[in-house]
Amino acid sequence: MRREIRQPVEILGGVAADRRAEPVGVRLGAHDSSHTATLTDHFRLLGRSSRASFPRGSACDALHAGGALMLAGIRSGIPRRTGRLTMAERWREARVCGAAAGLGMAAYAIAAGLRGEWPPGATQTAVPFHAHLWDMVRGDSPGDLLFNWNSGYGAPFLADFFAYLMNPFSWPTVLLPRDQGQLAVFLVALSSIGLGTGLMTYALGRLHPGPRWLRALAALGYGLCAWVPTVGGTAPMWLWGLVSLPLLVVAGDWCLHERRWLSGTLCVALAWWGNLYTAAMATITAGLVLAVRLLAVRRPFKTLVRVAGRAVTMATAGMLLAAPVLFVAVRAAQEAQPESPVQPLGPSGLGGHLAQLLPGTHGGPPVPDVSIGLFGLLLVAGLPFNRRVRARERIVWCGLLVLVVLSFVWTPTVLVWHGLAIPAGGPYRVAFVLSGLLVLAGWVSLSHRPDTVTLLGGAAVVLVVAAVAAGRHSVRASTWVLLVAGGAVLLAALWTLEHRHTDRRAGAAATAVLGCAVLGGAVWSSYAALGTPATGTASGASVRAGYAAMRQAADWPRARTDPGPHAFTPNDPLLLDGQGGGYSSGYLPTVTALLLHDLGAGWTAGGRQTASVTDPVGQALFGVHTHLADGPPPDGFTVVRAPAPPLVTVLPPGSAVDTTSVWSRQESLLGGQVYDVPVPVPAAGPAPTAHGSSGWSVPATPEGTGGTAFTAVCTPGGTAYFHGVWFNGTVSGLGTTYRSDGVQPTTAVPVHLLGPVPADGVVRVVLHADTVTQVPARPIGCLRPGALDAALTRLTATGATRVTAGGHGLTAVLPAGSTGTALLSVPATTGWTCSAGGGPYAAPRSVLGMVGVPLGRGADRVVCSFRPPGLTEGETFALASAAVTALTAVFGRLRHRPTRTPRRVRRAAAEREWREEWRPPGGTWGL
Template structure:
């Protein structure tokens, strides 16, 4: 490539990136979105997961985090972290957080997404030139439309790591182009590994798309001399690249296998007219639909392609057929599952929609490279008008769509016609190109603006408070009370976001992730802690017994009237993080069928009294009835007589309600609680009912619109003095000192301790424990907590966590790396020999190789 051509290619890529990023920024600024205005952008998972995760990454790098890449001590009382890192933080731009203070972590997350958009636009601009040569400046306009496609500004806007897939797709298509040309095998493998390491979820979708594009290009080329070798080369490139990223896949697969299963999702086929409406820019549907719009320029060119005879019929059929097949695959459940790794996504069912946007962009370039004339543009304009008319009544079409059609659409058609007429004349072509660029910028900015405005109208997408004065004050309070690993400082039950322990620090029970271990979720719920999202969002404890059990010495409680919204409270005596239990209470020897009994067992004392409920009966009052599952509570709205259960407890004790699935209101004197339980989906934590009065009697009244079932022992009464005594005794018999490393915890025990050492950590696969320096054995479970048998006597116990799947993943990566080194070395040794044997010099060899490629003949050459 000549220097001038190389400069034009670089300039085109830069133009695409600048246009895409400028459009996104203008759209955000127009609506006052951070960092251009006061409106927060931390909606949905961006606020609940990704801002806290990036803050935790900042902490880890600066030595202020709890744990390391293997283990997260902050959340869920100690949970695996490597799968979270690979899934949410492995994309290259996540490391921008290191360039900013922690209090400004929202800014590098925004910049990371913005740079991904720019990179995607630039890479698509370069790849379009591989499909067909043509002006890089015109390609840049389509690349910019792809960079700010509807998927990027809507579905992916709250998931910065997904936008990496937008950049990975043209990069993987470029790798497949090298396979088609039999070039750069090793480089291609490394780029595939980079794409999959950055975000394997969207990279898998992009890889499938790249394979489809390769097949379509082979079809367009007619009879290929060696299609099998091309496919084998492409397949080997993908396999070797994926093998290099094997630790990502195997660790995340193991974590997903051991995780709490998600709520089963029902698939609803998309309405075809709602789907077609998403071809139009600047719209947003209230339903789950594929967001595929690529801007008005790409849409007009795509609709003009069927009428453009300058494009060979085979090429037109290949592109339009491929687009139709991929679009149809989004409307059939088996292929939707195929696109999403055989699992129906929670939320949008069309996370792979950017694949269709990419194919539409490639087809649009096939038209733009030939400069469509009046007749094709007329045909495309008619189709655009028909599309607008048949989708006009769909909820995804808004006034912004009509503005885009009237202003940008008509202007684009006129500019394309002028571009055709100006062909061969330099200055008019430049003037028309500048007008087209302005239209692309205007249309893309309008689409980005419309997406944010329309999304903000949905209450579900209200932004979360992440980094502000309140959260900073909460972080200061939590860290000031931090005594880790002597005890834990919990950031809940007050809540800024679903992952507060990562956002503001401490070592709490809250944790929100797709990788919440099933063992952790089940154990914490059995102890009376709550959850949302079918157990994928765990909550901090709300009772003093759980806090003592997990060594919590302070916590943040909600206090709405206060300026900061929270108040920090100190707990009573808490157990150490490692306790010793007698050998006769081995797992399974005692059974606890409710949270109160289980806490008594683990605290080694009867701190909870579990009274037998007595149904309250009276004239016109429906009484709860005992059945095999517990207590059946009849429906009773607030304005009717309401059922109640009466219990007797020690005066002065603290009463708590265990009603994990109850949805309704609970009343006791001076206390009114609204519960929103839903079986398996939402589990209520133990709810405080207040202090038992001097009479020792307490009546709990239930009000619900539907009949529901309570556990057999729905009320427990906690004795503060018994809890303090139990915690003190556990400190006497438990660990003398506790030391916590990045993914280890060790304890020095009283001399000749025997029985079972129990850690205040949930037992999940990957833990191994050693007693007195002996060989490490897999950690065992003691009623859901990590345990290690001590034998007849021990003075030290230590447990270490190693992520399941990491060892085989590293072995696969090492094997793949060895293959790449061997191939690379062999090729370097082969090149001089080949040159000496043929007596040709390098320039002549390159010229002959190019000529042979153009004629359909390929030299036998090294696969580099």
């Protein structure tokens, strides 16, 4: 029979820490060493501590002399009853966890307020996505959860919703006004920090019993670790990982004690639903923590197998409950534009990495942001010297930290941490898990009451780290102030808790000093990590003006209103509720990126951030009738209107496809020739090298000399455009000069207007290259006078007479008897199915990247619907897992149904058994 007891514990200066102890005296080794299961183990622990640490004549001194079972640092207290935690005890635990959450949120809010501005990364991505969520909830968005009609001229959205908006704290923000996007994102981050800090406070108590308020201070180092303001703050959806890690550590604790399998499964599912990316990292880390706890104490092999099996089944069932997220995300990642190669290991060296352990560091080369504050650093640095922690436990915890650190500097393990793809934004997005492990290891030392040797050893290790890191760019003057002044205060407070633990007032004062020091250091470190406020960001007034312009010009679905080429953010179509080509997403389909690139639109981030088309032919192909161009202050944009065909046009049968240049691709989709595409002739300057259809290599232009000149002949009165794609330098021609910042393959430059073709028809373009670079074989295109108007008239006459688009479907009514191919101005991403003339649904074909629906012998209607790949499979696995989980829970409940013995009888019997089992040798405890 397994029996549980409860004992009031007062550790380190009289701070109460009531909690339930672990099952006693049954299956030794099946439970964690932190809760010390047998009388023999407690004698061993007690023998390691100094008897002088207890005042002579005190209750603890008498119990020590009698060999009674006491934890190191317990002043007094005798186990008094059995059963579960009372409501009062639960309330005290909830109060401490809530206080820790409040401290974490307050510290971060103060730091952000002192800095004066939210990190710019949140404005670029998180704010537009939350604005789109606001539109969807209120029915103002043309799309739904499955498809996004706003961005990329139509893109799948479910994977992005899972990635950017599944943090549960994102959903209540729709109650705020739409133009308060920055406040909404700030509240999401603040709530995630608070919940993560509170859960870590509870998880530390499950790891080792100890004073509640010291647990809260230790958890504060996790909730405000350096990763939070530098990485998590700019992408609040990742802050759900801050919640997932302690949540899964608690689930692992339930596995260790073979209880609450269903609750643990639901915790795993919640973590994976909230954010797949960080949940994978947190799951690996929680598994490592469980392994450490299993190895910290010798256990029977059957126990190890049983606990490991329980953990594996719990994790598997929880992940399968989140199968829609998993399957949709994996399929979307397979279809997504690949990221540019990133080298994870920079030239920072050992000193640069160790500097990130120190408080107040910021900047420098890319390294893991793992600082947990000076309090946590002193504790974890002192763990190897804490003789009150079993040697076996110290070894496994220190070994785990070393292994995880090494995994951050070896490319194969960095790939494993990040799902086999190193992100372009930085190779250390996983740093929060190391911060969590540091906090857990530090608490192991603190819960065993670090003595003077431990404190001095930890201080010595911190000094060594500081000496090695000295001189690094990230180590500022404030770092040394925190180390010297803060270190002295923290060491003095910890020394007082160790040597004056019998004095309640001294303990309370030391705890208060610790709290002030830890909170102040957390505020200062967060302030430093937030960095310098961004400059040049769009003002709220200009964004509101752009939103109003889009709403006023809206004519969806007859035509698109494009927020580009002017840009407030990379996701302006979401921010301003337009329908443009701009989109920044890790799941941006390759089909979308290549279609826009081939039609002359620019891209950055290797194609994971697209922009709207800039020339009139490209805009006509996507049905854009209103767009925002760069303009004068105060708004910075100008509204431009132009005629546009319907979103669905018809290409006549036998239309040929020409892919030799951007101009020919546009003409192929337009269904007629509108450009003069002359062969450029080198005229002056450094001679370029021709590579046939691959283009021209343009040499770098020496300083003080003219650039490489090309000439071409076009129809007079036309309009000349230049498409440099990867060209890096300055382009001049027909009175226009502009900067081209192309970098192959990460940054592509869009088609740019040069000006009207002169009367002699000669177009001269001069290229001043910064370095050896390439331009296409035919970079100059001249739009013939009146050709585009004629093409638009034809497309309008033969195209759809009525278009209905919304949600994740589109319906177009065509002229009776239409033949050829119905061309939808939407990228042909996987997941579309279409029907022509009431026929069967089938996957459409791709016409240079656009959706093309064959009309057969004639059709008067086209109906298309989109369903994300992987959603059906995910729903199937989730339902099956839910059924299995429910059956397992029901059978487990029936199997372990308690007897109907009255509670009063059960308590009396348990009390008698407890008295006999816990009677110390040589006498009683006065019971």
